Amino acid sequence: xxxxxxxxxxxxxxxxxxxxxxxxxxxxxxxxxxxxxxxxxxxxxxxxxxxxxxxxxxxxxxxxxxxxxxxxxxxxxxxxxxxxxxxxxxxxxxxxxxxxxxxxxxxxxxxxxxxxxxxxxxxxxxxxxxxxxxxxxxxxxxxxxxxxxxxxxxx
Amino acid sequence: xxxxxxxxxxxxxxxxxxxxxxxxxxxxxxxxxxxxxxxxxxxxxxxxxxxxxxxxxxxxxxxxxxxxxxxxxxxxxxxxxxxxxxxxxxxxxxxxxxxxxxxxxxxxxxxxxxxxxxxxxxxxxxxxxxxxxxxxxxxxxxxxxxxxxxxxxxx
Amino acid sequence: xxxxxxxxxxxxxxxxxxxxxxxxxxxxxxxxxxxxxxxxxxxxxxxxxxxxxxxxxxxxxxxxxxxxxxxxxxxxxxxxxxxxxxxxxxxxxxxxxxxxxxxxxxxxxxxxxxxxxxxxxxxxxxxxxxxxxxxxxxxxxxxxxxxxxxxxxxx
Amino acid sequence: xxxxxxxxxxxxxxxxxxxxxxxxxxxxxxxxxxxxxxxxxxxxxxxxxxxxxxxxxxxxxxxxxxxxxxxxxxxxxxxxxxxxxxxxxxxxxxxxxxxxxxxxxxxxxxxxxxxxxxxxxxxxxxxxxxxxxxxxxxxxxxxxxxxxxxxxxxx
Numbered sequence: 001x002x003x004x005x006x007x008x009x010x011x012x013x014x015x016x017x018x019x020x021x022x023x024x025x026x027x028x029x030x031x032x033x034x035x036x037x038x039x040x041x042x043x044x045x046x047x048x049x050x051x052x053x054x055x056x057x058x059x060x061x062x063x064x065x066x067x068x069x070x071x072x073x074x075x076x077x078x079x080x081x082x083x084x085x086x087x088x089x090x091x092x093x094x095x096x097x098x099x100x101x102x103x104x105x106x107x108x109x110x111x112x113x114x115x116x117x118x119x120x121x122x123x124x125x126x127x128x129x130x131x132x133x134x135x136x137x138x139x140x141x142x143x144x145x146x147x148x149x150x151x152x153x154x155x
Numbered sequence: 156x157x158x159x160x161x162x163x164x165x166x167x168x169x170x171x172x173x174x175x176x177x178x179x180x181x182x183x184x185x186x187x188x189x190x191x192x193x194x195x196x197x198x199x200x201x202x203x204x205x206x207x208x209x210x211x212x213x214x215x216x217x218x219x220x221x222x223x224x225x226x227x228x229x230x231x232x233x234x235x236x237x238x239x240x241x242x243x244x245x246x247x248x249x250x251x252x253x254x255x256x257x258x259x260x261x262x263x264x265x266x267x268x269x270x271x272x273x274x275x276x277x278x279x280x281x282x283x284x285x286x287x288x289x290x291x292x293x294x295x296x297x298x299x300x301x302x303x304x305x306x307x308x309x310x
Numbered sequence: 311x312x313x314x315x316x317x318x319x320x321x322x323x324x325x326x327x328x329x330x331x332x333x334x335x336x337x338x339x340x341x342x343x344x345x346x347x348x349x350x351x352x353x354x355x356x357x358x359x360x361x362x363x364x365x366x367x368x369x370x371x372x373x374x375x376x377x378x379x380x381x382x383x384x385x386x387x388x389x390x391x392x393x394x395x396x397x398x399x400x401x402x403x404x405x406x407x408x409x410x411x412x413x414x415x416x417x418x419x420x421x422x423x424x425x426x427x428x429x430x431x432x433x434x435x436x437x438x439x440x441x442x443x444x445x446x447x448x449x450x451x452x453x454x455x456x457x458x459x460x461x462x463x464x465x
Numbered sequence: 466x467x468x469x470x471x472x473x474x475x476x477x478x479x480x481x482x483x484x485x486x487x488x489x490x491x492x493x494x495x496x497x498x499x500x501x502x503x504x505x506x507x508x509x510x511x512x513x514x515x516x517x518x519x520x521x522x523x524x525x526x527x528x529x530x531x532x533x534x535x536x537x538x539x540x541x542x543x544x545x546x547x548x549x550x551x552x553x554x555x556x557x558x559x560x561x562x563x564x565x566x567x568x569x570x571x572x573x574x575x576x577x578x579x580x581x582x583x584x585x586x587x588x589x590x591x592x593x594x595x596x597x598x599x600x601x602x603x604x605x606x607x608x609x610x611x612x613x614x615x616x617x618x619x620x
Contacts, residue, residue, distance in 0.1 A: 040287075043285075043287050044287065047285075047287050047288050047291060048291065130198075130202075130286070131285070131286035131287040131290060132195075132198050132199065132202050132286040132287070132289070132290040133202050133290065134287070134290065135286060135287040135288065135289065135290025135291040135294060136202060136203065136290040136291065136293055136294030136297075137294060138291055138294070139290060139291030139292060139293070139294030139295040139298075140294040140295065140297060140298045142291075142295060143294075143295045143298035143299050144298050
């Protein structure tokens, strides 16, 4: 079972169908996550409308297992004032790589995955992504889906 | 007559129909233009495909007329390695505000105007605009137009 | 007992007599420590000669006790590539404020204390300190002591 | 004759004997001057006491002569809110390199020269210098001179 923060219930991709999903994987002891990806996820959450874009954080404990605790993640979320839903990825009984991280074939943290309104993965980035480009890609995905809907209703 | 740099001929909005236009007005002695808007315009130029987005700089000499010269703008463009087309706005015989700046009712520099593929002004900002938001808006405009085209061909 | 990292034995102020000491108190879950004070301590460590200036980190666990562990601090030091000696402040049996933090009357993290070559506290700052000013103060302290020595040998 | 701004009369090194002098050479069309050296000179001016440290700007017109005008420098000083004395370097009849720049053998802009209380050049840097290091060097120079004075009065 994943633990979730900032939400009453687990967020499932299937339950978010119709919205663009930004899945931001981070690790609290990873400098590039803390300085780059986490504040960027917060900016994305503050910039787009929730009805169009769902931002979901994923704490990927793929290293420093001995140093990690749920209390630590909880304190981190509080100190960095993160308001979007965040999942603690599920441990993998057969590997140090947790389950969601493995499913999306993430190479480490930070990683960013964009999923379109139909549930398809459209971008998969490892390391830093600049704001202008990620803004453009999310902006395009929000419109693209509307386009598809428009197109199919016109057909 | 406007003077143009980085282009063989004047860029007219009518000639760019079908592309999203980013009009970035700046002034070489304006600190916020130099530190913010000019590098941002360069990033936009480097991020989007020219077939989708046309970036046009506009030097708006609305103050410090006595300090300005075409040679100065030319040296600035060279030193800051700007590659997108830049117009020197036309002086206004009846006002210190040059003509294009007046036509778009710009309040100062930096100013940013977004024009969609149909030639309509869709955004008008004075002062700094953050990368994530402007990326999203440009990204959406590129798709929106494609959507309209798709929709009308489907109809 | 304090735990120490990056050193074979505890660093005592008395044992550093003759050097300027920069005591940088931080907390791994404090955003201003992680983004500001920790990288600044590293820059100070890299800028000054060890024979003149001793940089000592102090992890002040004054909040989030439940989230903290020694393993976490160890992983943090490794990830942020800190090479200067770092002490984990001793818990205080009668207060959530650990002992060294209390002794120096620190108000929170980040805090920075400058101690001169004679062991006297010369600066005590809570929150961010800019590089230029702290550089100037450390630079002056290194010279001031030499001055005193020169003066007394001349007398 | 040099032109001066922000001062009633020319600043001569001889007239500043007893103070540490920070000579910051810049060029208004040089990106590294505008983004780095000019704001740093302003921070130095705001950090140190005028009785200890004199900050002097030097506009070194060693290129883009055709683009430069005194009106341009004047507008730049106003827009960037520079309050310290600034000299426009004197043209050199026999070279594009102006006189003070040549005298101090500066290789371009930005350049920074530190002169001690006795009028001796102690540092000569071309390109960016980080705040911590320059702060330390200026801080040390202010103390060093006091030390010398103390030493000689003690002798």
